[in-house]
Amino acid sequence: MSIDIPTGLRTAHVSLTGTGTAEEHLVPGESRRPEAGKGQVVVRVEAAGVSFAEVQMLQHLHPFPPRFPFVPGYDLVGRVAEVGPGVTGHRVGDRVAAMPRHGAWQEYVAVPATQLADVPEALDAAVAVSLVTNGVTAYQMLHRATAPQAGQTVLVHGASGGVGTLLTQLAVHRGLRVIGTASPAKHATVRALGAEPLDYRTPDLAAAVRELAPDGVTCVFDHIGGRGLDAGWAMLARGGTLVSYDSSVAGYRPGQWFRPHVPALQRTGRRWIARKLGLTGGRRQSMYYVKPGENFRTDLAALYRLLDEGVLEPKIAARHPLADARLAVRALLDGSTVGKHVLIP
Template sequence: MEIMLTGEGGPEMLQVTSGDGPQPGKGEVRVRVLASGVSFAEVQMLRRRYPMQPRFPFVPGYDLVGEVSAVGAGVTGVRVGQRVAAMTRTGAWRTHVVVPARSVVPVPAELDSGVAAAVVMNGVTAYQLVHDVARVRPGQTVLVHGASGGVGTLLVQLAVRAGARVLGTASESKHDLVRSLGAEPIDYRAGSVPAAVRALAPGGVAAVFDHVGGQSLPDSYSVLADNGILINYGSASTLRDDGHWLKPYFGTIRRLGTWWLARLLGRARGRRATFYYVKSGAAFTTALTEIFKLVEAGTITPSIAKRLPLTEASTALRLLVEGKTSGKIVLDA
């Protein structure tokens, strides 16, 4: 079984079909999917707004946790029956998936598959943003946009764990969740976010984690303290754009380039701005392994909004489109 995205539109464009993954080739493993995540990337794919998405029709699904059911020639270090996680970007919303053996990460035996799936892409993103890109230190103040979301809730927890004071934007109905994670909530619908940030942190913030992009970036940059960093790791605002999917990114590149030049010329007070995207490889494996340890130990807890059967993927996407959930939606295969 697989979930096929048949064309541009809404969640109704998803169809349950009888297709299945092939047998593994050289260097590959076949995984029986146990759980997979639902992300904003799939919402963008519905509208044909996600960078370099496949042509319709295709099977979405950014990440998965499953059990290895077959291994291809030349595969070592991965065995049949082993539970693993992988980031696929697309293709995870089916009962069996074939992935490169080098891309799978072992899942601890005591960790629930759905909980593990909630931190594959989201957890690595948050971990790398906090520790590798921003390098958050004790005593700093940081701003997390979308603090009630799948990545945002993990960003808040990891930044708090690193010793930072965290400000987090969210709609008012989600402020209790943001507070429970250790952050100070800001209602992004109740006026100027930069003004609210400056009221709480007059000297600015050491880092801003911005998943919105577009017109949000100048506001985020404006609240940076000296030597602060703005990290743009998403493009949620592109859902409101028309035309070619690349068009909004030209504006982002132009802004980042302008700020880079200002810093080079000594006119930026040491502030910098960068773009981040999660990618597979050794660093991904290291970060996910560490995230699994933190979750297993109860040090951080992924916020799971809802768990639904894979066959209800359209319902999951509809909930995400409507913005009525907090945290991650997980599909159980």
């Protein structure tokens, strides 16, 4: 079953053709519209997210990257345009979200039906997609990877970013005191979210956090990795948790696809052993990544309810036409905006 779309219709997309700059290797083009195979649906994309995953892929610094050329795009919101054999529970016209990890930057994309989540009809597509990867990441780190209690203090790195703004709002709603790192130009935004801002470039950030929270913080949410994980570890209170959910690729040569993530793996392993030996004062470090499945669907639905209740106000940095993906990536790298950049096919 499908929407009335002519067979062989061409569909616009943006391809990532190699390692280098966005201007060189993010190339708009066309291809034949995909067809739904067994267990798949074809989704007509309404909005696709832009994230640092695409930046890492562009520089060939993302773990387990697809082979060039490929269509990037970590997450999307759209409508089911075709249902393949064996698919139940989804019909043409259903509004859905998906997190294919790549392939979202095109008008039509084939997605396994098991990866779909429902999206409210009235919700703006850009707002809806801002909660798919970023929102579920924030929600699961706060509700599944950790369990801070009301009145405790947490540190959110990048509190003005796509994940950080949502994580801060969720933590404040939970009754937590939030310290959020950001550049000074974004401190007003961080305060407006209900957090206490700190400049992420502070020479001794751990000491600055300890001035605000002398006994340490219950959780640190870190998207930078590397040596910053040592500073985060020093900020923790007894029994606290450091969650590493990404790694900065700054300073790495293009093509060193796994190296930015090695420091987090090494530190997580060493601290796991130390904790088992009773040497960490109950502190622990974990690594988190978002993945599709039942928890993803459940948690995204919870986020949409919180949005409807007015608890969340997703920050949309800009909406870009699909053909302007290069400009969207450049804006993300510039770092002057707040929130999520979104492509509209």
